[in-house]
Amino acid sequence: MSVAVKSARPRRIKSTLQRPDKFYVYDDGDESSSESTMTKCASNGTQTRDEQKLLSTHTIQKSNVLITPRKKLKKRKVKLMDWKKYHRLNVIYAFIDDLEKDFPAICTVTVIGKSVEGRDIKMLKISNSNAGNSGVWMDACIHSREWITTAVVTYMANVLVRNFHTFSDAVTNKDWHIVPVLNPDGYEYTHTHERMWRKNRAKYGGECVGVDLNRNFSYAWGQGDEGSSDDPKHVFYRGPAPFSEPESIAVRDAILGSVVPFKAFLSFHSYYELIIFPWGNRTDPCPDYVRLLEAGSIMARAIFETTGKTYKVGSTKDLTYYACGTSIDWSYSIAKIPYSYMVELRSRKNKFRLPKDQIPETCSEAWNAVQKLMDYVDKH
Known part of the structure; x- marks a missing residue:
């Protein structure tokens, strides 16, 4: 929702939490407004040539007072970041930037890379900076049409930051690495x-x-004839x-360069309503199958x-089909992150x-699930 601030003079509105699920971010709009002072320079309503010349310079001296047309002012649009609709990339990035400004003790925003078209790939880190913390990775929109994933991880970021000191140790003893849009293009x-x-959008x-x-x-990149494709036009082109x-x-x-050991890797997708873990490239159970099944069931x-x-x-x-070269198989096998999951959010009905x-x-529901996972991780 955009609201134009109708003020003759621009004023800065502080970013404040209006309700637990809302706060404001800002963006300059393209709209502009102008007002000019019009003065009749002759009693009969006509203007002499000299008076017209004065008007053309946009400055009139009358009774020793300079009357100057007001400059064109850009109206500032106020965009509401909430979880009642889907937002564009600039609003999402402004949201995490504002979290960093408002909560600098626990929030850091970094650019971990650039997309094919040169857009920033931003990551929000939420941490109390304790040396003994372990890491949690959460990313969304690796597949760009899965909008609900970005809504979910930004919601989690908002709840985490604004209530950080009220959570149990299982939450606060983690360094949260959150990438709200992994595929910005x-x-x-x-x-x-x-x-x-x-x-x-690779060419x-x-x-x-x-x-x-x-x-x-x-x-398992390119392994076998199933699970991915070497055809550039295929939806699974690897x-x-x-x-x-x-x-x-x-x-x-970002993961291999971190000094903090990661304990959980959560990549959010939609729409199958599943909680899935390795492997995607073969039917054999992974070494930690029972533990991953138990934590996923929780x-x-x-x-x-x-x-x-019901997930x-x-x-x-x-639960799905062969998938080779996936992020959770890599995070589990190469990055050695023991709790690696792909969470398929809603919905089978609406796709x-x-x-x-x-x-x-x-x-x-997703945030409550993640909290339970953190409890399990610390107990095991």
């Missing part, structure tokens, strides 16, 4: 051109074919090589207790076009 493209666009052969970023990670894309490189470098139970939604839990291949009135419930 594709995300913007879904708002301006093609709502169902999935991949990034190969002189045209934009896009790469499925969740097939571009190095573990790219010409592992980590050929700057977006997947950004994830790799998350699913938290979701059900929150909204009554299934299992390995990628068990990628989840109605905005379901955003709050989806955010709430």
